[in-house]
Amino acid sequence: MAKQDSKIPEGPVADKWNNHKGKINLVSPANKRLIDVIVVGTGLAGASASATLAELGYNVKTFCFQDSPRRAHSIAAQGGINAAKNYQGDGDSTYRLFYDTIKGGDYRSREANVHRLAEVSTNIIDQCVAQGVPFARDYGGLLDNRSFGGVLVSRTFYAKGQTGQQLLLGAYSAMNRQIGRGKIKMYNRHEMMDVVVVDGKARGIITRNLVNGKIERHGAHAVVIASGGYGNVFFLSTNAMGSNVSASWKIHKKGAHFANPCFTQIHPTCIPVSGDHQSKLTLMSESLRNDGRIWVPKKLEDVKAIREGKLKPTELAEEDRDYYLERRYPAFGNLVPRDVASRAAKERCDAGFGVNKTGEAVYLDFAAAIMRYGKEQAHVKGLDENDAVLVKKLGQTVVRSKYGNLFQMYEKIVDQDPYETPMMIYPAVHYTMGGVWVDYNLMTTIQGCYAIGEANFSDHGANRLGASALMQGLADGYFVLPYTIGDYLADDIRTGPIDTQLPEFEKAEAAVKAQIEGFISNKGKNSVDYYHRKLGKIMWNKCGMSRNAKELKEAIKEIQELREDFYKNVNVPGKADEFNEQLAKAGRVADFLELGELFAKDALERTESCGGHFREESQTPEGEALRDDENFTFVSAWEYKGVPAKAKLHKEELNYEEIEVKTRSYK
Amino acid sequence: MNLTLKVWRQANSQAKGKMETYKMEEVSPDMSFLEMMDVLNEQLMTQGIEPVAFDHDCREGICGMCSMFINGEAHGPDRLVTTCQLHMRKFKDGDTITIEPFRAEAFPVIKDLTVDRSAFDRVQQAGGFVSVNTSGNTQDANAIPIDKHDADKAFDAATCIGCGACVATCKNASAMLFVSAKVSQYALLPQGKVEATDRVLSMVKQMDEEGFGNCTNTGACEVECPKGISLENIARMNREYLSASLKG
């Protein structure tokens, strides 16, 4: 049914956005009052979009499953947000941010979207400062920057290790202002159960009130999905417990194409798994790699001694350590992009050099940085630079001021003091570059249905650079969608309120109720988490950091079987019309069980290695990822055809007009 | 570790609740408190008992959703952590642990350990923002230099996660620490100063209407706050409020 047209404006890439804005249809202020927009999700993208749409004059209804919009998982982003401000005068520019993002994405993102992102990046910083977001500042009172993995300039703005929190609270405050004015109607503890499509247009959603289980219909002239990524398909990820794919998946099943599902980012610096009880993984900001050096022992006998507790890592001599990132990538060293760092850690651990009991951890060592900073401080203060105890103390103070909260967090979880002994880290699923396919206006293949932030696919290609997720979420929400949505809504000013008594609403609601009834009356023997954990294991083992055709085929089959078993044997206690966490979880896991299969199918189809997607069949003799530009310079957009196995592939060819496609090298 | 849990069970906001006792065996000291609760729920479900409802989301101490009152303290015995960051190694084998919801008239219980904290949202909606349009056409971010100390203090206040531990802990169920953190953040920044008078008056008005108690400076909130928000903020809000009231 749906046509896939990326609608990239004509002209040179640098002028596309301006030209497009100039030509776009507008809705007059008087008419905006007649138009309702639904926003699902209140992370950076959803909150900022809700605020701006309301400010422009639309009637906005915003939904989140948490108890408050402020809980959305954007809040957990630590490191920072990129913007091409060039405040540091180190040669940054819109073009360079654009270039770095395309290159970082391994040439699998859409040029026009990425350039627009780089263009509006500077507005984000201006906007946030005006809102009272307390970014870090230097002693002159101006904004401070730091550099982040995979780039050569300092363009990352930050607020200690809580940048996501500060930006989200900024967007939340902008939203609160509009809620106070009555322009946004906020629905907390509501889950979107389905989208309602009338005559090919998204006209509303069905929700479940999580407090009392009531199924509700909400009509609107457009529906915006800002519900984040689907990393939780792996069960263990750095996502929040409630993060889910359901909103994206429901629109996919109603006609929105799902793009590049296999592009997942595995973040290199997470706290390793401690046991079977583990419910989620904790990320530590990648900024740690600015000062920490990553290593494993050179000799297997040392690894053994460390695992048995006979040898402490601090006792190992320099020459017995393998700083493998510095060894393999001398130019970028510990600052290589996330996918490269993650795979290198896996490679060492697979070779038997993992340093914890499970053999899945490498060291991140601050000893050298502590001494370096300590010496610097001693010099500045005119103290004895050769007094090791003093230097260490001074250095620890510097490190504490930079990473104090992260070190504290690590100590709380692992019960080891990272000032004294190296941290242990291991990669974990963190972000999904893939998502709902959108055109240049951020509209999906359902008319009037939009996807923004992590929920869409467009800007990060096959791998996202650090500090770019916050940038994209806010860019989409504050500065892109509110304009582009007008182009569509301009035709809707005479439509009037959407009638939620239409048969389409009736049908969608009935289907939702039937699914819930099915879960409640199933009375199986296994809990929802039992299936979620199993799915996670399949995904991590067979669709994780490196993939091959054989295992992907196995994964597809296993997921299909697991899904079948799920519907037969899942146990959902309690009732439908009450606060029922297990029921909510069951719906989400049901969608993960379908997405997981499409994920594996997509990974199987893409026989090249690119970005976060590493196919063992496609690598250089040195074991580096090998892209296949001739056959795979396209976006895989999947159309739903009843079951994931039958999904139909639509290719969006990627044309690089501005940037020459090169092999990504960080050597 | 073997543990005895005494957990508050309440079917819904209207129902009468009571404490129930559950035994747990072989709890790993490396588990977080919420992971222990997950295990409890798995156990209850196999016994045909409804699992305990509790709020949680990020499980890394930043979303502010988890909210248990454990052994007489908000977020349990450890300091500067939320419940999700509390680890079982803080308890001993054979311990009895009482688990209650955050209690305040302004935080009605929804089910078991889940409470409704939307009062906090309404306080923020009353004025917890800077009235600037999100057009992106503001002045350059570096146009107004801000004293680093003020910026740092504003940041410290802004790290509040809105969990409600301050209210839960306070013997008066006062929300002053929460409200003052937001008032302080903006009062310390030039961008927020413009509407400081109206902000503090309307936020405090809303706070009072929500039914929170009065602050009596016991300082318990500061001790139990997982983010270590300082009492200085309450003093600052008192100051702001006084000068705003005098201004009219």
Add this chain to the structure above:
Amino acid sequence: MTLTASSIGRKVTMALSGIFLVLFLTQHFSINLLSVFSESLFNQVSHFMGNNPIVQFILQPILIFGVLFHFVMGFVLELKNSKSRGVKYANYKGGTNASWMSRNMIYSGIVILSFLGLHFYDFWVPEMNYKYVEVLPLNPDRYFEELVHKFESPVRVGIYALSFVFLSLHLLHGFASSFQSVGINNKYSKALKSFTTAFSLVVPLGFVFIALFHHLTAF
């Protein structure tokens, strides 16, 4: 007036009336202390305080209003505060995060209030009776004797001492807290806290000392 309608306003008035009472306490203590050193000086000052129209007809009513306000507001707030948590905790460890004094102001306050009743009965009522009801002749030298006479009973001295222990507890939290309430919390607060703590110990114990002094030296 918004000041007594809002929570912060009430807190501020509580603090201001408290500080006012602390000032009164200071001057009361200073005068009482004179009795230890010089009978005549004590009599002189007492006579002045008892017969100066400004003190009697302006300061005294203000003081009475201050006391009444402080305790009425104290009860109003306590009532509101206890209503703010309808269902109480089964397990509440207030002691782990706040001092006993700060959590029990209402009880120390009630003890002080009862003491004030006794104190009025002992001194203020006879004084009022002497001056305004029976209108007895002026006697500038009667004050010291009256004072010493009251401290003859060991029971009274005991009650007196105990009450001042509670006053000390009340002040230990209240005095410092009143500065926080009016918005003073800065780099001087630590020093201020030491001062208020010293004050809260020295002054009430000083009162006890004076009572004991007269009790023991009266024989």
